[in-house]
Amino acid sequence: MNILKHIKTTLGLTARKKVKRSNSEVKYKILEAYEKMAESYNDQIDYKPHNAHYDRPNTLSLIENPSGKKIVDAACGPGKYAEILLKQGAEIIGMDLSPKMIAFAKERNANRGDFFVHDLTQPLDMIPDNSQDIVLCALALHYIEDWTATIQEFNRVLKQHGHLVISIEHPFFEYENFKSELYFEVEHVKINWNGFGKPIEVNSYRRPLFECIKPLTKNGFWIDKIIEPLPTDAFKKADPRRYNELIQFPSFLCIRGVKK
Numbered sequence: 001m002n003i004l005k006h007i008k009t010t011l012g013l014t015a016r017k018k019v020k021r022s023n024s025e026v027k028y029k030i031l032e033a034y035e036k037m038a039e040s041y042n043d044q045i046d047y048k049p050h051n052a053h054y055d056r057p058n059t060l061s062l063i064e065n066p067s068g069k070k071i072v073d074a075a076c077g078p079g080k081y082a083e084i085l086l087k088q089g090a091e092i093i094g095m096d097l098s099p100k101m102i103a104f105a106k107e108r109n110a111n112r113g114d115f116f117v118h119d120l121t122q123p124l125d126m127i128p129d130n131s132q133d134i135v136l137c138a139l140a141l142h143y144i145e146d147w148t149a150t151i152q153e154f155n156r157v158l159k160q161h162g163h164l165v166i167s168i169e170h171p172f173f174e175y176e177n178f179k180s181e182l183y184f185e186v187e188h189v190k191i192n193w194n195g196f197g198k199p200i201e202v203n204s205y206r207r208p209l210f211e212c213i214k215p216l217t218k219n220g221f222w223i224d225k226i227i228e229p230l231p232t233d234a235f236k237k238a239d240p241r242r243y244n245e246l247i248q249f250p251s252f253l254c255i256r257g258v259k260k
Contacts, residue, residue, distance in 0.1 A: 135154045164221055168255070187205065
């Protein structure tokens with residue numbers, strides 16, 4: 001069976017079945033998009049400026065002394081974060097909704113770490129309570145409509161005083177980028193990405209700043225650090241135009257929470 005057809009069936013969606021829950025339909029569209037772009041995404045992950053010279057250096061700055069730490073890489077994509085952290089001596093559990101991304105993560109990391117397909121809206125039953133030092137979730141939470149259950153699971157698997165490190169699209173940037181007129185709402189949005197071959201429609205959920213903070217503070221975390229990231233000098237060399245945009249207004253937001 002075609003993997004997309006199989007997962008579509010698993011999510012309760014078929015070509016003949018009317019979708020009753022819009023969030024399930026959106027989830028499938030997100031999966032479909034990442035399956036389509038997985039190979040190109042993996043090929044570019046080492047050097048694509050927004051990843052290599054913007055998200056990763058700023059988000060990784062929130063992970064201190066990873067050697068010997070047990071880290072969950074939630075929505076690991078093709079395993080680039082895992083690759084860096086494994087080389088620094090961390091133990092990694094990585095998961096992603098996309099089977100193709102997991103295949104690339106396993107290949108990239110040569111069977112180091114434990115990688116598997118998983119939907120972050122579902123419980124992390126495979127990970128014991130209070131067992132992990134860090135949960136990392138980079139540029140993925142905007143694909144989830146309601147963060148509550150996901151953040152609760154991140155809290156459950158972390159040791160006391162463990163760290164949750166996330167990066168997200170900046171809510172002010174999203175409000176402008178999607179030309180929203182409903183800032184205070186969590187709303188379904190979509191956009192075409194043109195950097196991975198043919199244009200690919202990517203669906204996600206835009207939300208206000210307080211809806212990025214509240215799920216953490218109401219579910220067992222206090223906010224330790226927030227970064228509105230700046231691009232590195234390498235970004236300037238790779239893409240001067242977008243570098244100039246990012247030093248004027250941020251696209252991403254990086255947050256570290258500590259388990260109470």
